[in-house]
Amino acid sequence: MSILIAAFATVIVLQDLVSHSNGEKDAFLYDVFPPDFQWGYASSSYQIEGAWKEDGKGLSIWDEFVHRNPSPINDGSSGDIACDSYHKYPEDVALLKFFGAGVYRFSLSWSRILPTGRIDYINPAGIRYYNDLINLLIANNIEPLITLHHWDLPQPLMDIGGWPIDEVIHHFTNFAHLAFSTYGDRVKKWVTFNEPNLMCVNGYFTGAYAPGHGNVEETKHCVHNVIKAHARTYRLYDKVFRPIQGGKIGMGLISYWVESRDSRNHNHKILAETALQIQWGSFAHPIVFGKYPAGYNEAIYTLNKKLGLSSPPLEFTLAESAEIRGT
Structure with missing residues (x-):
């Protein structure tokens, strides 16, 4: 069902673009895609899998977040069942x-594979689920693309402080190593983090996402x-796994485009650039240049x-x- 909704959403967006087209949009919409272009779909484990406490899966921060009383979700809904893709993945394929x-990009539930978030116990049912999904995709000529982390940090790691704590870096690298070792013979494209800018800001500043904190x-x-x-995982793959498996790895960022309200106003231009540096440059600039953009640090200083x-x-x-730098 999740795949079907995604498909209809894609059609609706394209129809909207066509119905409001102008010369520039027409040139884009009716041009030809390269012969090796891949049409694909994407999902995330918490949003589609369900089976939130089945077959040895541990709790994630989203499991904890949605079960608070009162619920932080407006309609009180949860991902306990979601699209039930854990049981219905053959229908999805x-x-x-x-x-x-x-191509199909999906994320691994860290908690389903490592219930404590640590390498101390590997859940065989979690390993088997993603093996079965990957094999079925390949059997149907659909390339699997894996996101390692799509916001659903294991709750035991949140209990020690979550992503603001250095120790979590070590546990994530171990999780990535396990994923590369287990699935990398068939999976050749990896995303370390999906939209980490939203994860950090909405999870730890606005509190709209799990874990629901509000702290600069x-x-x-x-x-x-x-x-x-991300960098440590990239280097791990690059040095240990890429020579054998020959795959690619990167980070999935999101950014809204921001323009000056008045293009002749110098202050408006500065504000627009600062907004882009905060939401996009905070991650994109370091992985290219190895440091934060100037606009990001200035904005943090002003906010503080x-x-x-x-x-x-x-x-x-x-x-x-x-x-x-360069990851």
């Missing part, structure tokens, strides 16, 4: 094949540690001042910068 998908310091450290975790906080913006050490 059939839908993907029906719509002609060439935690948000800064979440961003900082996720970037370091307004909130009466005195802590300075975080910086990467020279060693960290070297590891991050």
Whole structure:
């Protein structure tokens, strides 16, 4: 069902673009895609799998978040069942094949594979589920693409502080190593983090997402540690697994485009650029250049001042910068 909804949503968006087309949009919409272009679909484990406490799965921060009383979700809904893809994945694959998908990106539930978030116990049912899904996709000529982390941190790691705590980097790298070792013989494209800018801001600053916190310091450290975790995982794959498996790995970022309300107003231009540096540059700039963009640090300084906080913006050490740059 989740795949079907995604397909209809794609059609609706394309129809909307066509119905409001102008010359530039027409040139894009009616041009020809490259011969190796892959049409695909994407999902995330918490949003589709359900089976939230079946077959040895541990709790994630979203499991904890949605079961609070009162519920932080407006309509009180949860992902306990969701699309029930844990039980209905063969139907999902059939839908993907029906719509002609060439690739399917899905995320691993860290808690389903490692219930404690640590490498101390590997859940065989979790390993088997993703093995079965991957094999079925390949049998139907659909390339599997895996996201390692799509916001659903194991709750036991949240209990020690979550992404703002350095220790979580180590546990994530172990999880990634297990995933590469187990699935990398068939999976050749990996995403370390899906939209980590939303995860950190909405999870640790606005509180709209799990774990539902509202803390500038935690948000800064979440961003900082996720970037370091991404870089360490990238280097692990690059040095240990890529020579054998020959795959690709990167990070999935989201950014809204921001423009000046008045293009002739210099202050408007600065505000628009600062907004992009915060939401997009906070991750994109470090993984290219090994450091935060100037606009990001200035914005953090201003925010701290307004909130009466005195802590300075975080910086990467020279060693960290070297590891991050180019990932």
